[in-house]
Amino acid sequence: MIFEKNVPIRLSDGTVLRANVFRPDDGVPAPVLMTHGPYGKDAHFEDAFKPQWDELKRLYPGIDTEGSSGRYLRWEVADPERWIPWGYAIVVVDSRGAGESPGKLWAWSPQETDDYAECIEWAGTQEWSNGKVGLLGISYYAMNQWQVAARRPAHLAAICPWEGASDLYRDASHHGGIFGNFFFEYWFPKQILSVQNGNSGSPYIDRETGGTSTGTALDEDTLRGNRVDVIEEFRSHPLIDGWYDARTAKLADIEVPVLSAGNWGGMGLHLRGNVQGFMGAGSRQKWLQMHGGTHWESFYLPEYVQLQKRFFDRFLKGESNGWDAQPPVMLEVRHPDRFEQRSEHEWPIARTQWTRMYLDAGRRALAPEPLGAIAFATYRAPGRGVEFLSAPMEAQTEFTGPVALVLWVRSSTEDMDLFVTLRAYDPEGREVLFRGATDPQVPIAQGWLRASHRKTDPQRSRPGQPFHTHTEVEPLTPGEDYRLEIEVWPTSIVLPRGYRLALRIDAQDFEREGAAGPRKGSGPFLHTDPQDRRPDVFRGENTILAGGRYDSHLLLPLIPPAGHRRG
Template sequence: METRDDAVPGGMRIDWDVPIRMDDGAVLRADVFRPAADGRHPVIMTHGPYAKGLAFQEGYPGMWAPLAAKYPDATAGSSNRYQNWETVDPEKWVPEGYVCVRVDSRGAGRSPGLLDLLSPRETQDYYACVEWAGTQPWSNGKVGLLGISYYAMNQWQVAALRPPHLAAICPWEGAADLYREFARHGGILNTFTSVWFPVQVASVQHGVGERGARSPRTGEPVAGPGTLSDAERAARRTDTPAEMLSRPLDDDWYRDRSPELEKIDVPVLSAVNWAHHLHTRGGFEGYARAGSAAKWLEVHGNEHFAEFYTDYGVALQKRFFGHFLKGEDTGWHRQPPVLLNVRHVDGTFEGRPEQEWPLARTRWTELDLHLDSRSLSEKALTREERADFAATGEGLTLTTEPFPEETEITGPAAARLHVASTTTDADLFLTLRVLDPEGVDVTFVSGLDPAGVIGMGWLRASHRATDPGRSLPYRPWHPHDRVEPLTPGTAVPLDIEIWPTSVVVPAGHRLALTVTGRDFELPGSGPWPQVHGVPMKGHGIFLHNDPVDRPTEVFGGTTTLLSGPDHPSHLLLPYVPRVPRPPV
């Protein structure tokens, strides 16, 4: 079915539910938004499970309202009639000569079949969709991929398969390692998937039909046609949360759903949020490991759903795709390899071009853990110290002295801790915080939490083995391929990755490291904002509280930190000299 929207400058044709046949006979459905004038145009594509016909405003009102209120430029210049969660607005792309294609992945929305998220079959389908789009009469043969979160994660996947008509990708805030970034932080189950899956995926699985939402544009069920029973739909999907719970080690199931980044050869713009506990690490790893000769990194802050839609984000995207899909002189040849929006404690950002990541001028600094004084210091500890804490309690917080001058911390961080437990295992949660001169937390807008911290690292002690061939001083690599239980009371060294961060700490403020055996929570009694019914207390909805994964008899003991000449424990930080630079 085709409709037209002549209110869009130049006019727009919309083909609803276009069939795309897969090699096994399955048919996926796509909505195609294209210029009214005949011709061949570059394609911007997404493919995923969130239902192409579900209006952003109706499906995600809790995100749409703050986006429209706080970032008015994100919704300006468009009627917003075709807005869809985490995909581009056709009204901002079609008038500039692009075709926008949204595909419901197999088993989702209007596409029947087995719903198996991020599976090899789903990635093969995406490959077929790219090739279909690259050979249509309205296509110039160049397909670009652009979307957030899931629509970024699967870009990494399909790009590694090298579809011939894929010309460029822009994964905006997307994980690249299903085990380490999405399912299990440091080997600890992230319960996000069990919250997200029923609300955002199963709710729009193909077959929800008449019991679900309707497209405000076509009037058709966004997850139809046809209405299946709960039992029928359950039989037609993989239970992703259950799979992740049942698979504590990084096995073939995870590896089949994680891309071989080194095989990517198309131009890449990896856009990263400093504070998203699913996606931050993947954006940096994707940039570093992608085999592409032409690749760029951009890092920003604010809410997960903000900069993708703002004038800043859209302009960056158009400069990138205009260069690689249309051959236009957008100035992209002058784009620095790395563009950082460095965070300040007042909520502002300092845009700064760089030539590499991590920054070559980084002054890597080890701060010893002085446990008796609860302090962090470059001064080496000369005697042995130890401190105990209840694994389910508030943990230990160690702080620097007030910084004598403005200090920038930008880059990946890490810690080496010597740890013992009264049980056979322990989960370690490391939280980096900024404290003002009165000792009060300075909080930062993060991906999904309006009051987040500046850095986080996790590790299950029984997963402490590292791979020397893949580890870096600032990014230890854990294979997560075996369990090595602790001997109660015996200390072991743990190398813990802390995801990349950035903050300029003013003079008089302090940096704090909090070590806990459970998810950190900001001090105070709330009230806390909620997403999907989960109170956000500093880490959004990215929690690690599944009782099956973390039984109390194993993870509810007493944890001991040791530090000193025989048990060197330290925090490694990326201090960056403050050099005034012209704005970007």
């Protein structure tokens, strides 16, 4: 393997970005797998994210002993030692203002996307390149794939966004219109500012040089002047406007082959966008893969790396390896104790039987038929709300697909935030829990909606997925009744006979009863910003109305057992 460190990539405006290039030493032009972003190309996975590294080592002890020394493993980036023997080149670029690349750091900006497109063209024209560039990476390195692929750079041949949002507003910054804490509490200070170009105080050491990998040291005033505070940008744009439009991919413009991989337990960032990206991409050749487990394990486990390899072998090397016969939807269907692989030919699944469970506010139950009598359930906001429990399943029952909740509400104030959680319980009343992307024990599904953002676009809404415009605020009149449609992120669960489904509605982020530690069921994706959730607006009484003229119900994607196909 040839390893070239800090290779210069000169952009059209004269800025020079720095890249690490790993390539075969046989002299044969190779297809390129690229990542470009602000996380720092020289900070080892173990150094920058030790708790996650320790968990990955527990799940996959051979990650740095079987076929790789692990020396070049970086957070959310492919391992060069595994890909170079297969005839690929790996290019990891510090984006403008990050790591060794000077300039103004401006995450998710149109400038960053322009830079990425230029880097793709650079890689496609090097003498060691075969002219085909693929994109492969997790989270940020997945999100910006959607953005740059829509620009259609000439040498881009395929993308594989692994667990990454495709809609910056709905998937990431504002869930249902509610501003999230994750980016300003965790992401911006830890993952971005720590590796800003010129930050001599970076805690991460380059194992090759023994020093920091953030270029020439700059003073604090210069550092502040060399970055745009994207958190303040989020705050300044509480609705979808031109700022968001410029930063959200035009999915229909994507034309290269796509392998989109999402996580059932990725509520808050790493689920909805992969499904929506797959559905919205204009590509004729596109595939969706849905799995469970932690946010990082699947990307590195051998069976998933082989899936990535088969995809790129087909579209970057032109190999006839049978990939074209691969059904477009690859699911790991979730059971309480396991996952079962199954292939489908579309999403949502064509044989879905859309099934309603009606809220019984009096008995706190989910009923198969609407109730004639009107009942109410009232709770304080912010705070815990109410839970509705189904009868035991009479037979094994599968729900796989998007989910929606129709809810009639009344508030004592001008607005209300709704936090919706789907849970499951075994016959003994124990909750069914799963290892999520970023939380050790997640529920089946989650959804959110700010009532003043209730407006939907009928042309873009689908069964199980109301599409909210988020372009205007419609305050509530205290004491009046409103019908809301709430999007719950996609899910997959097979409930054995005797198990129950539960719907929880809260006025705060879901927290599991008795949970300890920083992760209590919603991971780091919380919504407690006092600027966004002002007490004078969101402190009061929320009321749920059901029965009679109030058709409050949960819409579920029931998959009939007779139609199961095994992949």
